[in-house]
Amino acid sequence: MIAGLSMRHSSSGGFPKSRRAARHILAALVALALIGAARPVLAQTAATPSPNAILIAKQIIEIKGIKKLFDPLIRGVVQKVKNQFMQTDFMWAKDLNEVADKLTKEYEPRTSELVDESARIYASYFTEAELRQILAFYQTPVGRKVIADEPKALDQSIANAGVFGDKLSEEIINKFRDEMKKRGHDI
DSSP: OTTTTOOOOOSSSSOOHHHHHHHHHHHHHHHHHHHHHHHHHHHHHSOOOOHHHHHHHHHHHHHHTTHHHHHHHHHHHHHHHHHHHHTTOGGGHHHHHHHHHHHHHHHGGGHHHHHHHHHHHHHHHSOHHHHHHHHHHHTSHHHHHHHHHHHHHHHHHHHHHHHHHHHHHHHHHHHHHHHHHHTTOOO
16 A cells, blocks of 8 residues: 555455454544544643533534444454563463453443543534534434445545555656666666
8 A cells, every 4th residue: 555655456446354444443543642632732722612512512423423433442452452461471362362351341431431532622623503503414314324424435535545546656666767767777
């Protein structure tokens, strides 16, 4: 892909399920990072939203299914830590798996903290009246369609951007080679 300057074309045009799952985990991690990064900025620039605005924002977040993005976060963090301990002694695998299962169940409810914080952040960007309008939109048939189909459109757009990036990468690599050859360098 783009970051790796791959020279292969994607013939399927889509992502395998494991890459899609990785993208969802990455999205959750990015969302978490954005929340953390936004805190100091919001403290300086935005007024504290009212409890009612936060409540409406939370309804918007819930209706849009944002919590689903956060769900893999806890599981991913627990698995990452488990894998680090697994490197210490792979013979502990059974016990580490049991502890990971226990900790995943114990920490999964903490995703509600992310939802609450996201609602507060969301509410800091919109007035209460705007939030009501946004919520009303998402409750309409068109709003529900946006919620259902927008992720698919974004997935296809991201896949298309990957294919575009791969093709562009090849084109740019060839241009570099041509320009360098003119200068006496064969790469």
